[in-house]
Amino acid sequence: MTNTTEALIDALAAAGVRLDAYVREEREIGDFQFALLDTIALADEQQLRLPKALLSDVRAEFEHRMYFRPESNMRGLVDETLRRVEQRADG
Structure with a gap:
């Protein structure tokens, strides 16, 4: 069975999105949260125009199912990256 995060990847x-060795390794060991974060970063680096509906699902996963340390700036960095990807979205 595939989990929601893995299905989004x-x-x-x-x-x-062209996945790299890091994402493939993260998936192999079952670290789907980091794999999704890296996939979002790859989408940004690759300057892709992705479907808005898909990005809406990614945003929901990010906001409702991912957890970060309270003192970490990771949530803000991911939000900023995802926002750039969303600005290029199709549809």
């Missing part, structure tokens, strides 16, 4: 890859 698959959907992002199907939409054109």
